[in-house]
Amino acid sequence: MSDSTKSEARPRRTSGRLTLRDVAEHVGVSQISVSRYFQDPTRLSEPLRERIARAVAELGYVPNLVAGGLASARSRVIGMVIPNISGPIFANTIQSFSDAVTAHGYQLLLASSYFSTDLEEHAVRGLLGWSPAALVLTSHFHSPGTEALIAQSQVPVIETWDFQPQRKPLQIGFSHQEAGRIAARHLIERGYQHIAFVQNSVAGDTSALERGDGYAATMREHGRKPIVFSPKEVSPTHAGREALLALLSARIPVDAIVFANDNLAFGALLAAPRVGIRVPQQCAIVGFGDYPLADMVMPSLTTVRPPAREMGELAAARIFALQGDDPPSIATLRRRQRPLSCEIVVRESS
Amino acid sequence: MSDSTKSEARPRRTSGRLTLRDVAEHVGVSQISVSRYFQDPTRLSEPLRERIARAVAELGYVPNLVAGGLASARSRVIGMVIPNISGPIFANTIQSFSDAVTAHGYQLLLASSYFSTDLEEHAVRGLLGWSPAALVLTSHFHSPGTEALIAQSQVPVIETWDFQPQRKPLQIGFSHQEAGRIAARHLIERGYQHIAFVQNSVAGDTSALERGDGYAATMREHGRKPIVFSPKEVSPTHAGREALLALLSARIPVDAIVFANDNLAFGALLAAPRVGIRVPQQCAIVGFGDYPLADMVMPSLTTVRPPAREMGELAAARIFALQGDDPPSIATLRRRQRPLSCEIVVRESS
DNA sequence: TTGTATGCGTTATCAC
DNA sequence: GTGATAACGCATACAA
Numbered sequence A, B: 001m002s003d004s005t006k007s008e009a010r011p012r013r014t015s016g017r018l019t020l021r022d023v024a025e026h027v028g029v030s031q032i033s034v035s036r037y038f039q040d041p042t043r044l045s046e047p048l049r050e051r052i053a054r055a056v057a058e059l060g061y062v063p064n065l066v067a068g069g070l071a072s073a074r075s076r077v078i079g080m081v082i083p084n085i086s087g088p089i090f091a092n093t094i095q096s097f098s099d100a101v102t103a104h105g106y107q108l109l110l111a112s113s114y115f116s117t118d119l120e121e122h123a124v125r126g127l128l129g130w131s132p133a134a135l136v137l138t139s140h141f142h143s144p145g146t147e148a149l150i151a152q153s154q155v156p157v158i159e160t161w162d163f164q165p166q167r168k169p170l171q172i173g174f175s176h177q178e179a180g181r182i183a184a185r186h187l188i189e190r191g192y193q194h195i196a197f198v199q200n201s202v203a204g205d206t207s208a209l210e211r212g213d214g215y216a217a218t219m220r221e222h223g224r225k226p227i228v229f230s231p232k233e234v235s236p237t238h239a240g241r242e243a244l245l246a247l248l249s250a251r252i253p254v255d256a257i258v259f260a261n262d263n264l265a266f267g268a269l270l271a272a273p274r275v276g277i278r279v280p281q282q283c284a285i286v287g288f289g290d291y292p293l294a295d296m297v298m299p300s301l302t303t304v305r306p307p308a309r310e311m312g313e314l315a316a317a318r319i320f321a322l323q324g325d326d327p328p329s330i331a332t333l334r335r336r337q338r339p340l341s342c343e344i345v346v347r348e349s350s
Numbered sequence C: 001t002t003g004t005a006t007g008c009g010t011t012a013t014c015a016c
Numbered sequence D: 001g002t003g004a005t006a007a008c009g010c011a012t013a014c015a016a
Helices: A020-027 A031-039 A046-059 A063-071 A093-102 A117-128 A144-152 A177-187 A208-221 A235-247 A262-275 A308-323 A330-336 B020-029 B031-039 B046-059 B063-073 B091-105 B117-128 B145-152 B177-189 B206-221 B238-247 B262-276 B308-323 B330-336
Strands: A077-082 A106-110 A134-137 A159-160 A170-172 A194-197 A227-229 A255-261 A285-290 A302-305 A343-345 B079-081 B105-111 B134-138 B155-158 B170-172 B193-198 B228-229 B256-259 B282-286 B304-307 B343-345
Touching: A020 A031, A020 A046, A020 B031, A031 A046, A031 A194, A046 B308, A063 B063, A093 A106, A093 A235, A093 A308, A093 B105, A093 B262, A106 A117, A106 A235, A117 A134, A117 A144, A117 A170, A117 B063, A134 A308, A134 B282, A159 A308, A159 A343, A159 B031, A177 A194, A177 A208, A177 A255, A177 A285, A177 A302, A177 A343, A177 B238, A227 B091, A255 A262, A262 A285, A343 B155, B020 B031, B020 B046, B031 B046, B031 B134, B031 B238, B046 B177, B079 B117, B091 B105, B117 B134, B117 B145, B134 B308, B177 B206, B177 B304, B177 B343, B193 B206, B193 B238, B228 B238, B238 B256, B238 B343, B256 B262, B262 B282
Parallel strands: A077 A106, A077 A134, A134 A159, A159 A170, A194 A227, A194 A255, A255 A285, A285 A302, B079 B105, B079 B134, B134 B155, B155 B170, B193 B228, B193 B256, B256 B282, B282 B304
Antiparallel strands: A106 B105, A302 A343, B304 B343
């Protein structure tokens, strides 16, 4: 019974956790001083700062970010919506973004959309409820509802993994059409004659469609007829295998295939020896994504590498600049109105 | 100037977004009715409910979760700390957890620890600031600071990817020792003589050490001497290759290797043909994780599969039960005090 | 450098 | 079924 100030009948509404007041009382100062200790310790005198530091450590006080967020009308949370977390496609972007954000004291509220604009809208609505410092979305395809939500909210929005210069939201991305063009050009230059494109079997991956468009445009520019195959299999590796078999048993067998992503390409590449097809002699294979193991499989996979980590880092940098945390660097500003570029990584499969 | 109620000089403290009051005024009711519309619409009369629904849609009102969280002292956010987001190891657990959580109207605050207990503590402190409904951690290795934080907070903690029956926090996981034992037993049963274990080159992966312990114990129980190799290379694929070369050029070459994870195993498996080693004739290979492509590579990889998706789903289910959202199912309760089990997936590499 | 008063937008509580 | 009022825990604005 050393602490007689502790009331027996605790009001039901309190969360039960320590508050600034508890720390302030313990030290013998006002709450605001403790608040300042967390906001900007330099505004406190050296001795007071140390007394508060000791009390905070002793009591194990953790600031209530919810209350702080309400009082200041801004929070250090950033919302992010990506098609999926588990695949290799966005993994590096999520990780590099998360790391940058964490390093600046922000936290990441993550949701996945599975390439569905409805799920995305639902996620955006939920995330906006937390008044995030910023919202990061993937691609520029959104439902009208999502567009309305972000237009109404004061929250800055950054779109990644895409670049559409005419759009208002900040874009940190690259041109998917150009990615498709790069792959097609590479195979044409290598002298392949019958070059096909295999679409993603996942519905809603509109960016993959754009890569296909880029491929088709380049083919036409070179006087060739685009050949686009859409597999039925849902598993990407099975779909890749399905496409390989179908395209090689056609009337005029293809001698090169561009896949909408590396998982499809892996499916074809790894199935090839089992069905007696030699890569690249009989058929060249090009992927998209440069997923892990692309350089390890045999033959190693030629693929178009998107600036995955870079997009995460730049998106974070833009947000910090917007918040005034960091002065935007020249390089960051310069990149603002430009797409990042993809790179063809030439390996054994072509 | 049709809206004369809009004041020119907006007070600095407001966030500027629509509030419950705005909706209430628009409809001509009190705020609390609009609040009830979101909490439990059935408590409102049919006509009122519809009028509010219309106003919400018309105005584009998004509830302020921060204010709601403060008032109710609980939030529908769940914090999660995993070693890394981008690797294939935890991908399925994160995704299945995220999906389950989203389906129940919760949101996911995600942080990564990179197998560092200090980073984990930092993340936990930050996440606790949001008064999450629950906190999900990975493994049972935490800093004393983390232990103190979770002990003080009222927040329920669930540990995944591990199982230590004597611990207090809820455990949704499996025994890493047993995973190592399963791999060793499999190779012994197949008649392999000189079986080695290759450790993870990533520092701090204590669970991998436990798998190594399980392997070593099983070896001794069968009267064999454990051989443990720790690669120097940081890249897992390079480390796998390094281990393969070293273990096969030893005085007594091994004829089977258990790798701490599939990435290491892939490194060895895919390097083998390039250096003229036949798998499994000359050396069998077993991994851990059953990562994507394990069934596709040539030869396909024998591996120990952890219950990755299941852990995410069960962790979510436990949390909902704790919140009273769902009655816990019999199956869920029964699993509570038991480890989940790993499964050996036998393929061509052994 | 430190303190006092007030409000952030919602929900708990109690009243009608 | 609907409403008035008082918290929730912190940060802003202003004062000393």
